[in-house]
Amino acid sequence: MNKGFPAGMLAFDRLEAGPVEWSGRLPADPSMWDLGDVALIDAVEADLNVDAFTEGGVRVQGRLGAPVEMQCRRCLDRIVRKVEVDLDLRFDPDIGPEDETEGLYALDPDAAELDLLPALREELLLALPAFPLCTADCKGICPTCGTNLNEGDCDCRVDAADSRWDVLRQRFPQHPDAAEGAGSGSDDG
Ligand SMILES: [Zn+2]
Ligand SMILES: [Zn+2]
Secondary structure, eight states: OOOSSGGGEEEGGGGGGSOEEEEEEEOOOHHHHOOTTOEEOSOEEEEEEEEEETTTEEEEEEEEEEEEEEEOTTTOOEEEEEEEEEEEEEEETTSOGGGOBTTEEEOOTTOSEEEOHHHHHHHHHHHSOSSOOSSTTOOOBOTTTOOBTTTOOOTHHHHHHHHHHHHHHHHSOOSHHHHTTTTOOTTOO
């Protein structure tokens, strides 16, 4: 484990000696990351280069690699994937939280150290797919019987096709059902 940059905290006096490079693994502690429906299944690999940015600001460039588990939105299958994030973050002491935009964060001018984790988590959240799919052409599950249609067809799909035929039958009512019932009046008498 790399020392000098414990779990996302950067002390500013380290920057006085010049840029800081840090490579390491940030633990997959759910209380640190909280990615909603997405679960981290291993530590987040980080490659960071931290440098001064204007007067009192901090710029962080680098990369995150996060092995995550998600659920396919169509078939609900488990998806295990490594999400890669390119980072270019600026922490600016001259702006307030209301001025923050993507990649630009406010920095408390009085802070002695910067906790990078909230920003790293934010960037990771932004990099997660909004509509994760196991494959681009995932067929999903049958809404009627729940069969995973990637694994095979079910009978319900035939019914769905039949309902399209119903429209044609209404237009051309010549199927056997129309003849039935018309001549069955022999119960009287
Ligand atoms: Zn799927
Ligand atoms: Zn079905």
